[in-house]
Amino acid sequence: MERILIVDDDITFALMLRTWLAKRGFEVETAGSAAAARTALGKGDYALVLSDMRLPDEDGIALLQWMAGEGIAAPVIVMTSYAEIRNAVRCMKLGARDYVAKPVNPDELLKKIREALDAPAAGEESAGSGRNAPRASRSAAAEPLNYIEGRSDAARQLYEYVRLVAPTDMSVLVNGASGTGKEHVAQLIHRGSRRAGKPFVAVDCGAIPRELAASEFFGHVKGSFTGALADKAGAFEAANGGTLFLDEVGNLTYETQVQLLRALQERRIRRVGSTREIPVDIRLVAATNENLEAAIARGTFRADLYHRINEFTLRMPELRQMSGDIPLFADFFLDQANRELGKRIVGFDAAALAALTRYDWPGNLRQLKNTVKSATLLAAGDYVTCRELPAEVTAPSTGAAAGNPTVPSFSLRDPASEEEQIRRALAAAGGNKSQAAKLLGVDRKTLYNKLHHYGIE
Numbered sequence: 001m002e003r004i005l006i007v008d009d010d011i012t013f014a015l016m017l018r019t020w021l022a023k024r025g026f027e028v029e030t031a032g033s034a035a036a037a038r039t040a041l042g043k044g045d046y047a048l049v050l051s052d053m054r055l056p057d058e059d060g061i062a063l064l065q066w067m068a069g070e071g072i073a074a075p076v077i078v079m080t081s082y083a084e085i086r087n088a089v090r091c092m093k094l095g096a097r098d099y100v101a102k103p104v105n106p107d108e109l110l111k112k113i114r115e116a117l118d119a120p121a122a123g124e125e126s127a128g129s130g131r132n133a134p135r136a137s138r139s140a141a142a143e144p145l146n147y148i149e150g151r152s153d154a155a156r157q158l159y160e161y162v163r164l165v166a167p168t169d170m171s172v173l174v175n176g177a178s179g180t181g182k183e184h185v186a187q188l189i190h191r192g193s194r195r196a197g198k199p200f201v202a203v204d205c206g207a208i209p210r211e212l213a214a215s216e217f218f219g220h221v222k223g224s225f226t227g228a229l230a231d232k233a234g235a236f237e238a239a240n241g242g243t244l245f246l247d248e249v250g251n252l253t254y255e256t257q258v259q260l261l262r263a264l265q266e267r268r269i270r271r272v273g274s275t276r277e278i279p280v281d282i283r284l285v286a287a288t289n290e291n292l293e294a295a296i297a298r299g300t301f302r303a304d305l306y307h308r309i310n311e312f313t314l315r316m317p318e319l320r321q322m323s324g325d326i327p328l329f330a331d332f333f334l335d336q337a338n339r340e341l342g343k344r345i346v347g348f349d350a351a352a353l354a355a356l357t358r359y360d361w362p363g364n365l366r367q368l369k370n371t372v373k374s375a376t377l378l379a380a381g382d383y384v385t386c387r388e389l390p391a392e393v394t395a396p397s398t399g400a401a402a403g404n405p406t407v408p409s410f411s412l413r414d415p416a417s418e419e420e421q422i423r424r425a426l427a428a429a430g431g432n433k434s435q436a437a438k439l440l441g442v443d444r445k446t447l448y449n450k451l452h453h454y455g456i457e
């Protein structure tokens with residue numbers, strides 16, 4: 001049996017964790033201070049140490065240094081609040097194996113313990129947590145949600161609404177600019193609902209070829225059209241009992257909208273080529289970065305479908321509305337990047353952090369995440385500096401966002417001028433779509449969807 005030492009002065013929490021880990025087959029002891037931890041480590045052989053950062057007598061860093069000096073090789077996982085993530089990263093530089101953020105997510109912790117012990121056990125994974133949910137083809141629900149909640153008023157209000165609407169069966173329309181985290185919020189809604197243990201199936205409505213849409217949603221029977229080589233269940237059946245997430249719902253063709261509306265009203269579907277009706281029970285979450293009311297006025301989106309999918313609207317705040325949260329998100333993405341790239345960058349120097357906070361982030365969280373990841377890759381020292389950040393982020397005025405006269409300004413904030421903005425950005429980028437997407441502050445996928453939508457070649 002593997003022995004774990006929990007070092008935490010929060011007795012209730014330590015006891016809870018101890019009981020939880022004991023049920024999962026570990027032998028667990030606790031120490032309430034660094035001094036008690038040293039005594040325990042001096043006496044016994046532990047396979048792993050789980051230590052709080054803040055201890056009443058010393059901090060986790062001092063304990064790590066002592067362990068290194070004593071030649072105690074047990075891997076250490078540090079537990080820390082988000083505000084202390086910088087210290088946690090420092091701990092990792094000093095040899096800590098990993099860290100987890102408090103409040104601790106037990107599944108995540110267990111995964112990290114297993115990784116640290118390098119002994120993944122079979123069959124114990126689910127532990128009543130719903131992680132043994134059937135994995136739908138495009139489901140992300142069975143994976144840990146790698147996210148952090150902002151603390152600004154706009155972020156708090158968003159998460160408050162998410163918590164209120166999640167347990168209901170209401171259809172939710174998540175409305176917001178590209179990269180604000182719409183899919184991530186859809187997953188939170190699913191996890192907060194009674195359907196959490198069931199599939200979460202995401203369909204990117206902008207990516208389905210028109211002729212395959214019906215089959216994608218409702219499935220088909222073998223031979224019903226060229227290429228239908230076997231019977232296939234569609235997204236509705238795959239999501240049965242769970243949540244169906246329709247991303248970029250504004251991109252659906254009119255014909256598919258009609259079919260979808262019928263399925264939602266009748267709660268039954270028929271596979272293409274079959275006459276058999278199959279009852280389905282799904283909760284619908286849809287996302288769009290378009291103004292669907294404008295699309296209704298233009299006649300490209302059906303009002304009846306809109307009302308069906310929009311029993312509750314969640315509006316995603318843009319990152320610039322949460323500028324106070326930028327350091328928090330930046331630290332979080334730095335940590336993710338460190339892991340993915342095998343780096344140990346400690347943080348951002350003051351100038352880099354100031355630039356990140358000042359910038360307008362038209363591509364929102366996705367743009368910040370990508371920027372931090374490439375900066376992490378480029379950073380040669382302990383800290384990310386302005387040298388590793390793109391010019392538009394470090395420029396004193398933020399180019400497009402600030403209306404710098406030497407830089408053409410593009411924005412998709414106003415749906416009425418969207419098509420015009422896209423054409424201008426393409427022209428400015430000499431037809432290069434990646435470059436145009438950058439100028440517009442959206443990802444390539446979104447730009448492709450919009451080009452398709454407006455019929456721009």
Ligand SMILES: Nc1ncnc2c1ncn2[C@@H]1O[C@H](COP(=O)(O)OP(=O)(O)OP(=O)(O)O)[C@@H](O)[C@H]1O
Binds near residue numbers: 177181182289
């Ligand atoms: N709260 C969060 N904490 C950490 N990462 C986040 C958070 N919200 C979003 N992200 C990350 O930001 C990126 C964009 O999120 P997501 O794909 O959900 O945005 P979106 O609004 O659906 O974008 P699009 O409209 O372009 O599809 C993803 O990589 C996601 O992991």
